[in-house]
Amino acid sequence: xxxxxxxxxxxxxxxxxxxxxxxxxxxxxxxxxxxxxxxxxxxxxxxxxxxxxxxxxxxxxxxxxxxxxxxxxxxxxxxxxxxxxxxxxxxxxxxxxxxxxxxxxxxxxxxxxxxxxxxxxxxxxxxxxxxxxxxxxxxxxxxxxxxxxxxxxxxxxx
Numbered sequence: 598x599x600x601x602x603x604x605x606x607x608x609x610x611x612x613x614x615x616x617x618x619x620x621x622x623x624x625x626x627x628x629x630x631x632x633x634x635x636x637x638x639x640x641x642x643x644x645x646x647x648x649x650x651x652x653x654x655x656x657x658x659x660x661x662x663x664x665x666x667x668x669x670x671x672x673x674x675x676x677x678x679x680x681x682x683x684x685x686x687x688x689x690x691x692x693x694x695x696x697x698x699x700x701x702x703x704x705x706x707x708x709x710x711x712x713x714x715x716x717x718x719x720x721x722x723x724x725x726x727x728x729x730x731x732x733x734x735x736x737x738x739x740x741x742x743x744x745x746x747x748x749x750x751x752x753x754x755x
Contacts, residue, residue, distance in 0.1 A: 623719070624743060639654055642720055658686035660683070663681050676695045694730065697734060719748055720746075725740045727739075
C-alpha cells in the first residue's frame with residue numbers, strides 16, 4: 598500500500614506542474630515583466646513587400662512586432678537591428694530605444710518564426726524582448742511570448 602501512495606503522490610505532483618501559458622488556436626500571449634499574463638483579445642498579421650507586422654492587443658496593452666521577411670528563422674531585436682518590437686500601455690516601449698546611463702541597458706530580444714504554413718496561411722512562433730520608453734528611463738520585459746496559428750493577411754497595395 599505504501600508504494601501505491603508514493604506513486605499517487607508523485608503522479609499528483611507531476612499533474613499539477615503545468616505551464617501558465619495556455620494554448621488556444623489561434624493564440625497570441627506572453628508575460629509582461631515576468632508576472633502579468635498577457636493575452637491578445639484581437640490580433641492581426643499583415644505582410645507585404647516591406648515586411649511582416651504582427652500586432653495583438655487587449656485592454657491592458659498592445660504588442661507589435663516587425664520583421665523584414667516572412668520566413669522560418671530567428672529575427673534579433675535591438676536598437677541596431679532591422680526587426681523591432683514594441684509594447685504600448687500608458688507608455689510606449691520599443692526595442693528601437695536604449696536605456697540611459699550605461700551600455701548595459703540595451704534593448705534586445707528575438708522573434709522566432711517556427712512555422713509558416715502556406716497551405717493554411719498561418720504563422721507560429723515565439724518571442725521575447727526588453728524595450729525602453731523614448732527617454733530610456735523606463736523598461737519593460739516581455740517573456741515567454743507565443744503566437745500560434747495566426748492567420749496572415751497579404752496586403753497587395755504596395
